[in-house]
Structures are given as C-alpha cells and as structure tokens.
Amino acid sequence: MLERYFRPFEAGRGLQEQLRENLLNAILDGALPPDDAMPSSRKLCELLKVSRNTVVLVYEQLVQDGYLTPSDRRGYFINEKFLRQQLNVSLKAKSPALFERPDHAPDWERRLQTDSAQMRSIVKPRNWRDYRYPFIYGQIEDDEQTAARWRDCARIATSGAHMRSWVDDQVMLDDPLLVEQIIQRVLPKRGIQARPEQVLVTIGTQNSLYMLTRLLGRPGLQMGLEEPGYVDARNIFSLSGCTLRPLRIDRQGLVVDEQLRGCDMLFCTPSHQSPTGVTMPLYRRLELLASAREHDFLIIEDDYESEQNFLGSNHPALKSYDDSGRVIYLGSLTKGLLPGVRLGFIAADAELIHELRALRRYMYRHPPSNNQRILALFLAMGHYDAHARRLRDRLARKWRVISRALAEHLPECHASGMAGGSSIWVSGPPAVDAWALQRRVARHGVLIEPGDIHFLGEGRGGCYFRLGFGAIAEDRIEAGIAALGQAWRELHQAQPA
Incomplete structure (x- = not known):
C-alpha cells in the first residue's frame, strides 16, 4: 500500500x-x-x-x-x-464524512458582501507551457541570464548589512534602497521626478488599484474606463460600488472629448492601451490633463510595458506633464522581469501616499522586505537595465516575425497597436467567433486569448482576440501563426453557407 x-x-x-x-x-x-x-x-x-x-x-x-x-x-x-x-483527526478511524458539508454549515451566500468569484475575468490555463505555440499574454520566456543574476542578488541580500535591513518587521516602511533606485533609475526614464514620501511599494498593479479604490472609490462615483480595457481594473472598481463608464478609444488611445465630462476619476493606459496596444500621442496627453483640470477629475495612469517601444524613443509618461497632482502613477517593477515576484509601486502626491501607507499597514504591512532588497540590488548593479535592453531586443525581433506572419497567413484580419509591447490585438470579420477559433486552434497546439472579456458590455468583442508573444520562442512564431491560419480556414469552411 x-x-x-x-x-x-x-x-x-x-x-x-x-x-x-x-x-x-x-x-x-x-x-x-x-x-x-x-x-x-x-x-x-x-x-x-x-x-x-x-x-x-x-x-x-x-x-x-x-x-x-x-x-x-x-x-x-x-x-x-x-x-x-x-x-484534529484520528488516523485510526478516519471518518468518510470528513469532507462532506454538514447541515449546520454557514450560509455563505447570505453572508458574503461581494460576488467577486462570479465576475468575468481572464482565465489562463495552468498548463500553458504544454502548448507548442503559447500566444499567451503576461508570461515571459525563460531567461537564464536574468535568473542567474537574480540568484546572485538573492545571495548578496542574505549577507551582512543587507540581511539586517530586511529581517525585522518594517511595519509601514519600504526598503529605502529600493525607493532610492525607483526615484533615481526608474522614474527619470519616464520623465518623472519624485521624493521618497511620494512613492509607495506595492505587490503589483492589482494591489495598487485595490488600495486606491478602498481610499477613493465609493458607491455612485463615476469611474471612466477605456472600452475595451483592462479587465482587472474594471472588476476592482466595480467591487467598491463605483458606476463604471465605458470611454471610447481610437487608434490614438482614449478619446478626449465631452465623454469625459462628469467623470470623478478615470483609469487609462497611455503608453500601450490595454488591450489594443495603441500609444497616446503627446498632444492628446496634454488635452487629457487639461480636461482633468477643467472637469475636476483624477487620472490613474497604468504605465505597463513602458520600456518596449521598438521604433523610435519611448514616450514620456502622462505623469511627467502633470503639474496639478491629479495623475496617480502606477508602475510595475517585475512584470517583464519575473512576473511571479509581484512588486510594483505608486507615485503620487505625498498626502495620498501617506494615506495609502496607513491603509497598506492594515492589509499586509509591507511587501516582503527580502524581495525588496533583492530587487534594489538588481537595479543598483545595472542588471535591470541590461535585462530591459535584452527584453526589448528580443520582443522587437518577435514583433517583426509575428507581424509578417499575420500578414501572410491571416490577411483577412487587422492587427492593431504600435511597434511595442508584448502582444498584438487582432480583429477579424464580424462573423468570426473567437471562442470557436480558440477551441479549434488548440487542436493544433496553439493557445490564443479571445477578446470579448475586455469589453464592459456582454455580447461585444466576439471577433477580437489577443496574441501575446512574450512567452513563445521566436523560432516557433511563424509555424504557430501558420497553424492559426489553418484553423481559421477550417472554421470558415465548417460554417454553413
């Protein structure tokens, strides 16, 4: 036995x-x-x-x-x-009814104040690495050089003075070396200047959004969201009772016009609009800031994938042009590095950061200090910049391959987005069912993500899908898109005339 x-x-x-x-x-x-x-x-x-x-x-x-x-x-x-x-269980007489629900169990449906488990959200298969062609977003290809340097920094962090900096409970404080590196190395590349009291370390963008919603959200608050937009932001704002207002986007991102009137706060992704990938030009960013001042609303800027423009220089963050303190800047430190580490930050007015720090204390006090120190060393030793350069070059090559492959194997589709980021937003003819395509293409070992989840209203976005290329090997992209094109034709032929 x-x-x-x-x-x-x-x-x-x-x-x-x-x-x-x-x-x-x-x-x-x-x-x-x-x-x-x-x-x-x-x-x-x-x-x-x-x-x-x-x-x-x-x-x-x-x-x-x-x-x-x-x-x-x-x-x-x-x-x-x-x-x-x-x-509290005897090994001699293990009860078969141990895991059965007793009659006196609590009625959770009556007690729960939210139905977060029922919200529409992106579901990524746990076995995505088993797919031969995983066009999945938010994951990365293994990088042994980065992993080795991270291990070196982890070793250094466990020695001498570095270890003494994180073994104690810091209560409300962040690692001063990490905050220093964010201020000196990360923010200046986005054109942002900040003081230590204007920066708070978090455990990722979702955590940043949740804390902001706890402080600033309320039932009835008019929350503007890009349509299509970032799913997790939509759900987090919804949990606080905010009234969600879908806002139109075009090929230059969020449309700045009368649709913004009446918003109390809005969430946007100017660098690479989520999920379409388009970049907001400078003139529109300035228009957005002017509108925020005129109509008195706050802007939450999620600056994900800001270092990955392949043609031309990176665009300065929206926050860099803000002279009124209305922009709350969210940065991710590990999304393109080691997604499982989960470290990010908020840069905003000191008054808001002070309140966020107090709130964070009651949630989890502070992010794990050992990971903060490892990342601080990774930044200070130049490894982060080296990784960003390698990642940018690798993604640029992949982007060229996938763009050519889509033009050849899926000419019926339109791929949007600028030359940057780690995904391509694809729209097909209105008759296309992206979920049917996903099921069919999976038989060929290809994983794609249907795009309807990014729309606030149900029944929309059925012909859209997203192709992430951060996790797939460059030499597999061409064959993967060819298999996708084959599945596309099979689906089209199977449809009744």
Missing part, C-alpha cells in the same frame, strides 16, 4: 525533499498504521533505489518536526498525538 505514494523522483529537485513529501502524504492519509513501525531505512532505500543516508536524514527531520517518534531497536513510529493536535 505504501508503494503507491512514492512517485518517480523529479529531476532538478532534491531527493530528501521529495522523499519527505511522499512520506508525509502517506502518514497524513493514514496509509501507515500508527502502531506499526515505519519501514526500516534499509528496506526503504532498497525499494526506492536511494542511499540509506538519505532515508535516515529524512526520518530524523520528521522526528525533529514532531511527525515521528524514535524507539530504540524498534525503529520510528508515527506520533499520533501530534497529528491529532495538528489535524
């Missing part, structure tokens, strides 16, 4: 770690009777083809952690008392 808990060992992971996991699964599942000794180290090493020392070391770790009790000349036994304390 025990053998079924020992899966084949995975390459790249320690044997002790995997053996410990397998033994714990068996113990917690009740596969090993508490009154019987654990298999001897000799028997287990023969069964698993590992050294006896490995088994003994794992047994000793489980003793130290309380799961096992050693007995002279008898071996190791399960510490049932400890497990009962931890799980």
Whole structure:
C-alpha cells in the first residue's frame, strides 16, 4: 500500500525533499498504521533505489518536526498525538464524512458582501507551457541570464548589512534602497521626478488599484474606463460600488472629448492601451490633463510595458506633464522581469501616499522586505537595465516575425497597436467567433486569448482576440501563426453557407 505514494523522483529537485513529501502524504492519509513501525531505512532505500543516508536524514527531520517518534531497536513510529493536535483527526478511524458539508454549515451566500468569484475575468490555463505555440499574454520566456543574476542578488541580500535591513518587521516602511533606485533609475526614464514620501511599494498593479479604490472609490462615483480595457481594473472598481463608464478609444488611445465630462476619476493606459496596444500621442496627453483640470477629475495612469517601444524613443509618461497632482502613477517593477515576484509601486502626491501607507499597514504591512532588497540590488548593479535592453531586443525581433506572419497567413484580419509591447490585438470579420477559433486552434497546439472579456458590455468583442508573444520562442512564431491560419480556414469552411 505504501508503494503507491512514492512517485518517480523529479529531476532538478532534491531527493530528501521529495522523499519527505511522499512520506508525509502517506502518514497524513493514514496509509501507515500508527502502531506499526515505519519501514526500516534499509528496506526503504532498497525499494526506492536511494542511499540509506538519505532515508535516515529524512526520518530524523520528521522526528525533529514532531511527525515521528524514535524507539530504540524498534525503529520510528508515527506520533499520533501530534497529528491529532495538528489535524484534529484520528488516523485510526478516519471518518468518510470528513469532507462532506454538514447541515449546520454557514450560509455563505447570505453572508458574503461581494460576488467577486462570479465576475468575468481572464482565465489562463495552468498548463500553458504544454502548448507548442503559447500566444499567451503576461508570461515571459525563460531567461537564464536574468535568473542567474537574480540568484546572485538573492545571495548578496542574505549577507551582512543587507540581511539586517530586511529581517525585522518594517511595519509601514519600504526598503529605502529600493525607493532610492525607483526615484533615481526608474522614474527619470519616464520623465518623472519624485521624493521618497511620494512613492509607495506595492505587490503589483492589482494591489495598487485595490488600495486606491478602498481610499477613493465609493458607491455612485463615476469611474471612466477605456472600452475595451483592462479587465482587472474594471472588476476592482466595480467591487467598491463605483458606476463604471465605458470611454471610447481610437487608434490614438482614449478619446478626449465631452465623454469625459462628469467623470470623478478615470483609469487609462497611455503608453500601450490595454488591450489594443495603441500609444497616446503627446498632444492628446496634454488635452487629457487639461480636461482633468477643467472637469475636476483624477487620472490613474497604468504605465505597463513602458520600456518596449521598438521604433523610435519611448514616450514620456502622462505623469511627467502633470503639474496639478491629479495623475496617480502606477508602475510595475517585475512584470517583464519575473512576473511571479509581484512588486510594483505608486507615485503620487505625498498626502495620498501617506494615506495609502496607513491603509497598506492594515492589509499586509509591507511587501516582503527580502524581495525588496533583492530587487534594489538588481537595479543598483545595472542588471535591470541590461535585462530591459535584452527584453526589448528580443520582443522587437518577435514583433517583426509575428507581424509578417499575420500578414501572410491571416490577411483577412487587422492587427492593431504600435511597434511595442508584448502582444498584438487582432480583429477579424464580424462573423468570426473567437471562442470557436480558440477551441479549434488548440487542436493544433496553439493557445490564443479571445477578446470579448475586455469589453464592459456582454455580447461585444466576439471577433477580437489577443496574441501575446512574450512567452513563445521566436523560432516557433511563424509555424504557430501558420497553424492559426489553418484553423481559421477550417472554421470558415465548417460554417454553413
């Protein structure tokens, strides 16, 4: 019975770690009777083809952690008392009804104040790496050079004075070295000047938006959103009870006209409009700021992918032209670096940052200080700039390949967006069903993202889809778009005349 808990060992992971996991699964599942000794180290090493020392070391770790009790000349036994304390479940008589919902369970539907789980949101398959052609947005291709430099910075961060800077609970404060690097290296590239009291480190853009909504949102507040636009922003503002107002965009981004009148606040993505990728020109940015002053509304600027314009120089951020303090700037520090690290920041008036810092304290105090220091070192040592240059060059090559491939294999479609970013927004003929195309193209190993989710109103955007090219290898793009074109033709032929 025990053998079924020992899966084949995975390459790249320690044997002790995997053996410990397998033994714990068996113990917690009740596969090993508490009154019987654990298999001897000799028997287990023969069964698993590992050294006896490995088994003994794992047994000793489980003793130290309380799961096992050693007995002279008898071996190791399960510490049932400890497990009962931890799980409140007897291993001798495990109840089959343990996971059944009892009659006296709370009525969560009545108690819940929001229905966030029911909101329409982007769903990305966990197994996206299994697709041969993953045109998925928001993920990156493995970069061993960046990973190695991150590991070096992590090692440095655990030594000497660097370690003393993050082991203590900082309560409300951010890593001063990271804030310094944001002010000196990150913001100036966007044309922004700031003081330390005008910067707050967050755990990503969604977290920044949520905190802003907690402070500034309220039922009935008129919240302007680009249409189509960023899905998570729409849902976060909706949770606070804001009245969502879809705002038209064109080939130059958000349209600045009378549609902005009556907004209390608006969210926009001038550098690369999400999801279409178009860039707002300078004259319109100035018009937007003038409109904000005239009509007295705030602007939340999400400056994602700001360093990835492939033709010409980067456009200065909207915040760089703001002399009234109406623009709240959101920056991501790890989106194109290591998306799983989840670090970003807000740059805004000191009064707002002061309130955000107080709110953050009650949410999670501060982002993990060790990651803040690692990223600060990564910036200070020039690795961040080097990564940005490599990423920009890599994405520029991919953009050229995917643009040519779309023109050849999907001439019926129109690809929007400027030469920049890590995705292309594609629109097909009105009769196209992007979800049907997604299902069909998946048979060819291609992953695409239907675009209807980016529209506020249901039933819109059915002919749009997004192709992210940040995670796919350059040499697979051509074949992936060719497969997409083949699926497109199959779908068209399958439609009734």
